[in-house]
Amino acid sequence: MREVVEKKVLSENDRLAAELRLRFQNENILCVNLISSPGSGKTMLLEKTLAAWPKDTPVAILTGDIQTDNDAKRLSRYGFPVRQIVTGGTCHLDARMIERHLNEIGFRGPGILFIENVGNLVCPSSYDLGEIAKIVLLSVTEGEDKPLKYPGIFHRSALMLLTKTDLLPHVDFDSGLALENARKIHPDIEFIALSARTGEGLSEWLNWLNALRQKISPQVAATRSLSSVTSK
């Protein structure tokens, strides 16, 4: 009985996500969905990303949490439209929430839409939000075996960001082993190691986004290359 309802919910979500995906394509919106455990550094990465972003390039952020609008407050300092989605207990974002809040902020492409999911390495992986790519963050404090323990999200993510690399000297963490484990689950997963604190890997991350943008919509990205941002 429960499985039947779950399937129905997911198939309705997939239908809405397909509509969103078409809308993103038509409007030249690059939508990425950031997923991780609580406290892996999604918000801080977005802060650093927005700080480096040209102010005249359309960007919007939808950030999900069970409670509080702390993240939206942090992210709204960078001059881009930000909307907090308070799920009130729900452990993930779904396509309906994205559609509603996107309409409310009135964001139109071309541009980039960052979705910061609820901090949870399990449930958000099942919900398609119409994004072009899921991105999983894993911090160096969490242990190398997480890709094996939480295979769903590593299987579905295009990119794995290893965060908080500034803490590597202080923890027992083998980055090579973490990547090896991730590639056991998903052989083609891309990989960037970064520290939002020191700036290590940030330009690689911005270049990754720009390359994805060019792939999707060459004429848009060419007008405002992110490589010019990272070399500032």
Place this chain on the structure above:
Amino acid sequence: MREVVEKKVLSENDRLAAELRLRFQNENILCVNLISSPGSGKTMLLEKTLAAWPKDTPVAILTGDIQTDNDAKRLSRYGFPVRQIVTGGTCHLDARMIERHLNEIGFRGPGILFIENVGNLVCPSSYDLGEIAKIVLLSVTEGEDKPLKYPGIFHRSALMLLTKTDLLPHVDFDSGLALENARKIHPDIEFIALSARTGEGLSEWLNWLNALRQKISPQVAATRSLSSVTSK
């Protein structure tokens, strides 16, 4: 429709959990349920706890993960019965899983049953497992606002363990603020700061368990005080 099914699942779980709670009472089993984000240090804390435990005191461990039996392998080195519960996608443990695996390992009280839940700060908080106490772990790398963002689990936990305190010199984390936030959600929550790596706070944690054991079953705990363990 979904809410109806959710309610039915939770009420069936509550019924089973009540049976387990009665069984734990009758057999003098102290059952605690450890919940945290992935990588907050549940397994390492249990390893240190088991290493300090008198080998003739009955202890059993049920450890949950979406995939892999890594944790059971790590925990089985200490000479106590350990059972891995692989949920295969389910984001939490439920009372039925506990009942089944407890029967399979044939654990009888008096003693202590540690349940290490799936790494997830959201979903496990809704599932009563018949435990006498939920214990939430928060590592110093995760940010002080987590109690406000994930209020459910902090509201329902008797104890908050602040873990990985050895990393405090290397992160921007205010332990006082984290506790203040937790007590906004749950004014009576108890608090221990510890580092499984350096041993800081471990004796406090063992004493906390022993005090709880004495409260539940004075005659059992008196026969084998844990204070003798921590002063070894």
